[in-house]
Amino acid sequence: MSAETIITCAVTGSSLTPSMSPYLPITPEQIAKDSIDAVRAGASVVHLHARDPNDGRPTNDLAVWKEFVPAIRANCEGIINMSASRGATADERVSAVLALRPEIATVIVGSMNYGRFRKAEDQKAVEFKYQWERELLSGPDAYEVVTSNTFGKIGRMIDMLIDADIAMEFECYDVGHLYILDYHLQSKKVKGPIIVQFLTGILGGIPSEVDHLVHLRQTSERLFGRDCVLFTHGTGTRNMRAAATGALMGTHVRIGQEDNLFDKPGVLFKSNAAQVEKVSRILDDLNCKIATPAAARKILGLGERVALP
Structure with missing residues (x-):
């Protein structure tokens, strides 16, 4: 594993909603600002989704993506990781990625029951502004x-992203998803190290307890070798605890407003940067050196940063 820890900040997702927190970035301007501030606070990677600026509804509309991805690229050194998760077909899911060419795209590698109602329970959401x-x-x-x-x-x-020479982060919600990924990698040549994100704590997927995280790491290294690049994050209020556990295991970490909105019971995080600052303090206390964007590019096999129009 790397001697430096990469912090990914998942800036805004598709399952937490505007009524849960006034600090969840919704508009392109808010997403861009939160992303840039997160990188300045110590994140090396920003993981992104797009939202309809009128009501915060998740979208994969290229016109919306274009309003904030170029601004992030132009104003910070962070690595842009675009989610490729919305759409009925593979082509729909990667359409915005192929148009905007981030350094990394996230591919989910398994199906599962997704208990979305647990999100509302976990984030204490009882009233909603939008239908x-x-x-x-x-x-x-x-x-x-x-x-x-x-x-x-x-x-x-995977085939389309290999052809486009865009690196992939493979998002796994459970141990079986690692074996699905292994099946695909038997016949597909992915350039650079295999990047795996453990997405834990979703009802329907693997929980965020320590024994499960250790099992995910051990299984990944057995399947993909010790040179694979692993990230740990937990959804909900166990997010920081899961990140700390991941760091102690030697994995990289992910935090952010996509995954959890609360610093502590009843107290909202006021920004993504606040989450980055908190996990940075935790990592520092654990004597974990935090990777810069340049160091993260090397760890992830991305090469030098390339300026795009």
């Missing part, structure tokens, strides 16, 4: 959601 939030988190459909990441869809996304 789409209520339907997403507490309506009947919240109990019927299955994330669909088929073998065909995953394989098609």
Whole structure:
């Protein structure tokens, strides 16, 4: 494992909603500012989703992505990691990625029951400003959601991103997803180290307890070798604890407003930068050296930063 720890900041996602916190970045301007501030606070990677600026609804509209990705690229040294998770087909999911060419794209490598209603419970959300939030988190459909990441869809996304020479972070919600990834890697040549993100704590996926995190690391190293690059994060209020555990195991870490909004019970984080500052203090207390963006690029096999228009 690396002697330096990379901090990824997941700036805004698709399952926590505006009614949960006034500090969740929604508009392109807010997402860009929070991303730049997070990098200045110590994050090397910003993991991004796009939202409709009118009501915060998740979107994969290229026009929205274009309003903040170039601004982040132009104003900080951070590594841009775009989620490729929205859309019915593989082509739809990677459409914005192929257009904007981030250094990394995140590919989810398994299907599962996704208990979205637990998000509302965990973040203490009982009132919603927008109807789409209520339907997403507490309506009947919240109990019927299955994330669909088929073998065909995953394989098609990997092929397209290899052809585009865009690095991939493989997001795994459970141990079985590691074996799905291994199946694909038997026939697909991914350039550079295998980057795996342990996404833990989703109801329907693996919990964030220490024994599960250790099992994920051991299984990953057995399948992909000790040169694989591993990240740990937990969703919900156990996020910082999961990050600290990951750092002690020698993995890199992810925090951010996508995964958790609360610093402590009843106290909201006021920004992504505040989350980066907190995890940086924790890492410093654990004598973990924090990677700069330049060091992170080397660890992730990305090469030198390339300026894009």
